[in-house]
Amino acid sequence: MMNILSVENVTKRFGGLVALHNVSFKVRKGELIGLIGPNGAGKTTLFNVICGFYKPDTGKIIYKGRDITGFPPYKVAKLGVGRTFQIVKPFERLTVFDNILTWALVKYKMFQEAVEKAKETIEFVGLADKSNVPAHSLILQDKKRMELARVLAIDPELILLDEIAAGLNPTELKNTMEIIKRIFESGKTIIVVEHVMRFVMNLAERIIVLHHGEIIADGTRDEVSSDPKVIEAYLGVKEV
Amino acid sequence: MKSKKVEPKHLLFCLGILILVLPLITLILDLPFLCNTLFLCIIYSVMALAWNLLGGYGGQIHLGYCAFFGVGAYVTAILAVFYDITPWVGIPIGGAFATLLSIPLGFAFFKLRKLWFAMATLTLSTIFTLLFQVLGPGGSVGITLPFSPGRELYYMSFHGPWVYTYISLLVLMVEIVVLYRLVRGKLGYFLLAIREDEDAAMAAGINVLKYKMIAMGIGAFIMGIAGGIWVVRFRFIDPYTAFDQINFSLYIFIASILGGIHHFFGPILGSLILMPLTEYIRVLVVSHFPSYYGLHIMVAGILFLVISLLLPSGVMPLLEKLLEKSFK
Numbered sequence: 254m255m256n257i258l259s260v261e262n263v264t265k266r267f268g269g270l271v272a273l274h275n276v277s278f279k280v281r282k283g284e285l286i287g288l289i290g291p292n293g294a295g296k297t298t299l300f301n302v303i304c305g306f307y308k309p310d311t312g313k314i315i316y317k318g319r320d321i322t323g324f325p326p327y328k329v330a331k332l333g334v335g336r337t338f339q340i341v342k343p344f345e346r347l348t349v350f351d352n353i354l355t356w357a358l359v360k361y362k363m364f365q366e367a368v369e370k371a372k373e374t375i376e377f378v379g380l381a382d383k384s385n386v387p388a389h390s391l392i393l394q395d396k397k398r399m400e401l402a403r404v405l406a407i408d409p410e411l412i413l414l415d416e417i418a419a420g421l422n423p424t425e426l427k428n429t430m431e432i433i434k435r436i437f438e439s440g441k442t443i444i445v446v447e448h449v450m451r452f453v454m455n456l457a458e459r460i461i462v463l464h465h466g467e468i469i470a471d472g473t474r475d476e477v478s479s480d481p482k483v484i485e486a487y488l489g490v491k492e493v
Numbered sequence: 494m495k496s497k498k499v500e501p502k503h504l505l506f507c508l509g510i511l512i513l514v515l516p517l518i519t520l521i522l523d524l525p526f527l528c529n530t531l532f533l534c535i536i537y538s539v540m541a542l543a544w545n546l547l548g549g550y551g552g553q554i555h556l557g558y559c560a561f562f563g564v565g566a567y568v569t570a571i572l573a574v575f576y577d578i579t580p581w582v583g584i585p586i587g588g589a590f591a592t593l594l595s596i597p598l599g600f601a602f603f604k605l606r607k608l609w610f611a612m613a614t615l616t617l618s619t620i621f622t623l624l625f626q627v628l629g630p631g632g633s634v635g636i637t638l639p640f641s642p643g644r645e646l647y648y649m650s651f652h653g654p655w656v657y658t659y660i661s662l663l664v665l666m667v668e669i670v671v672l673y674r675l676v677r678g679k680l681g682y683f684l685l686a687i688r689e690d691e692d693a694a695m696a697a698g699i700n701v702l703k704y705k706m707i708a709m710g711i712g713a714f715i716m717g718i719a720g721g722i723w724v725v726r727f728r729f730i731d732p733y734t735a736f737d738q739i740n741f742s743l744y745i746f747i748a749s750i751l752g753g754i755h756h757f758f759g760p761i762l763g764s765l766i767l768m769p770l771t772e773y774i775r776v777l778v779v780s781h782f783p784s785y786y787g788l789h790i791m792v793a794g795i796l797f798l799v800i801s802l803l804l805p806s807g808v809m810p811l812l813e814k815l816l817e818k819s820f821k
Contacts, residue, residue, distance in 0.1 A: 304696065330698035338696070344689035346755075355682040359698040364678065407698055 256315075257282040257411055257442050258303070263312030265295075265302055265466075272298040273309070274466045280411075280444065285437050287457030287474075288446045291486060294463040296446045297339055300413050304336050305329040316411070331359070335409030337400040339416045339446075343388035349399055350375060350384040357406040370406055378402040378432055394425040401432060412436065414445045418452040426452055454478070462486070501816050512662070516655035525654075526776060532654045532726065533768040535661040536719055540741070541748040541760030542668060543715035547708040548746065549754035550676055552688025553603075553610055555709065557617025558716050559742040560598070561591035563735030564621075565717025566724045567629065570636040573648060580649045584721030591717030592710045599706045606691070618738035625732035635731025638724065649725040657726040664722070665761075668715060673757060675711075684708055716741075739790055744771075747797045753809030762809055767793065 258280040265273040272295045280286060288296050301307045303314055305326040313322045321329055330336075344352045354371040361367035375381050378398045383391065388399065397417055404412055414433070418426055430452060437443055447453035453460070460477040462470040464486040470477045477483055519528035540562070547553050565587035572583035602613050626633050641648055651657065675681060683704045686694040691701055720741075724730050744767065745760075752763025775789035782788075800807065 306692070306695075325700075326692075326695040327698050327700045330696055336696050338693070342690045342693035342696075344686055344693065346689060347685060351682065351685075355686045356697040358679050358682055403693075403697065 255281050257317055258444075259313075259315040260299075260303065261313045261315065263299070263302055263309045263314070265298055265307060265309050272466050273302065276312070276463075276466070276468055278461055278468060278471055280442060282410075282442055283440065284442055284459060285457050286444045287453035287460045288444055288463060289448070289450075289453055289460060290463035292448075293465075295466040296463055297415055298466075299463065300336060300415055300444075300446065303329075303413065304334060330407060330409075333408070333410040334413065335404035335407055335411070336413040337397070337404055337415055337417055339419070341393070341396045341400055343391070343396050343399060345387070345389040347388055348385050349380055349388055349391070349395075352388050352399055353402045353406050356403040360407045374402045374406045377405065377435070379428075393420050394429070397421070397429065398432070401429075401436075405436065409441065411442045412444070414443065416446055416448060418447055418449040430456060501820060504816075516658040516662075520653055520655045526772075528654050528658070530769050530772045532658045532661065533772060534765050535658055535665055536722060537745065537748055537764035537768050538761040539661055539665050539668060540716055540719045541745045541752070541764050542665075542672060543712040543719075544745045545749045545754065545760045546672060546676070546684070546712050547705065548749055549756075549759065550681060550684040550688065551705055551708045552684075553705060553708075554607075554746070555602075555614045555712075556611050556738075556742050556746060557598075557614035558712065558745060559736045559738055559740075560617040560621050561595065561713040561716035562720040562723070562741040563625070563730075563732075564594055565591045565720030566730045566735045567625065567636075567720075568717070569721035569724045570638060570730045571630055573638055574636055575630070579647050580721060580725045584718055584725070587721040588714040588717035591713040591720070595709050595713035596706065599702075599709055603702055603705050615738075615742075618736050618742055621736040622732045625735065629732055631731070633732065635729060635734070638728045640728075650728065654726060657722060661719075661722055664715075664718060672711075676757065680704065680707065739793075744793065747793055747800075750805075751796065751800055751807055753807030755806060756809040759807055759809045762812065763807065766808065767796070770796075 256279045260276055260278050263273055263276045264271070276299060288299070290296055298307065302309050305321070305324045305328065308323045313320055315321070316329070316332060316334065321332065344355065347355070350371060353374055354367055357367040357370040357374070358364070361370050375384060378401055380395060380398055380402060383395060388396070391399065401417070417433070418429060421429060426449070433443065433445070433456060445453055445457060454474050458473060460470070460472065460474050461468060462477055462483050469482045469486060470480045515531055516528065519531060540558070544555070544558055547555055565584070568587035568590045569580050569583040572578040572586060573580055598617070602610060605613055630636060638650070639648060640650070645651065676684070683694070683699050686697065686699055687701050687704060694701055720735070748763035748767045749760040750763065751767055752761065753759030771789040771793050774792055778785050778788045
């Protein structure tokens, strides 16, 4: 199975609104894909369908050769798909360490092993000095790093990052990009939803463009940034 | 000369000894009010602690735990009266029945979140009262446990409330040990995750429904046992007592919040405050102003309002600060 993920003819409607229309693409193991598109294009909806938070009206999600369409989110996560949320969802009243440990406990049955994994992960993202800080008191960048750490703690094979760069200043962006590059180098497959062009164009070699729920482009960053349909959809894609 | 410092654990030890010895003292000194109040303190501690597993740790405010209490009480009574089974065996069976009941109730209610969950569970008291009124053995009249001289131990019929207090204390201690270990482990972390953010918990791979069910199942078992102990203590049960919303759904909720919903021992502290207070007012009113019966319930309600508005984290944090200062 070279394709770790295959999205096949997925359509998702909310009442009269078609959020996703006949979306299909395949992801090979070890790819880093950028998923871009104007606001309301359906990017987060697509993530939600892949992860099981929504059930598609038609179509299938195939993960590692297995049809996971309609699986509940916890089952999809246990199969190895990790995701972060567009608006961060920390466990506010728990410490940073406990946030990560909770996720690690899903994968690592032995408590001590989970603790070790949490320690390892918190070091990896650079939050070790904030271990015992309650999550609600973190700045946005640290909350996002914690989201990343949590996802890593369940040892996913496929990681879906939903606008991880939103709201970050240039320095923070650079730091986050470094971490994601390191995650990618460790062998994970990553799909990044992004609005910040500089971020996604620097990171991803393959770009998929979503517009009004449909894929209008799927290729290398050069192909995509010179595609007239994409330019039209965006009305001014920022130059890299 | 080395001075011995008094530490919190010494205080706790003394408190523990006091609680262990108090029931006997009430027997020896013939203090019925204190004896009964102590029983209530302990049995409510048992119930509130059980409630808080789903409530404080899981973040689901279940206002229908009286269903589990009442089922446990009725099962114990039915087994004793109709099948001549000793409550020593009947009480745990009552707990088991309560847990079985929690399964369909969980599937029915857990798809609701927050406020709607609380409102929906509020209906359980009425539903079960009516159900047992119509279909329960003894109907509205209820069941009375047999009076069998010579077989008192078999039917758990003891002379004073103080024995039941010791039985409840034993249950409380086992409960504390078991629950403490559970909340420090995987179950505790997963419940907290569910409380803080269900979607993130799902994304982590936590089967939210499963863990809510586990928390409620454990709580139901303990409530069932409490119901069984109540029945053998008062020798009588009917649909109105068994499924009493105020006493067995709301008081345990109020006690937990009063003590501190986010602290392990909060519910116990809350029960130790709420029970003496309401009992004292109730007895006072009954003996001096009988037409004002119910004042104690009103006070509990006002207390709940005050805590919710002014002290939502309960009394425990205050106590902790006080102890910290005293032992500085």
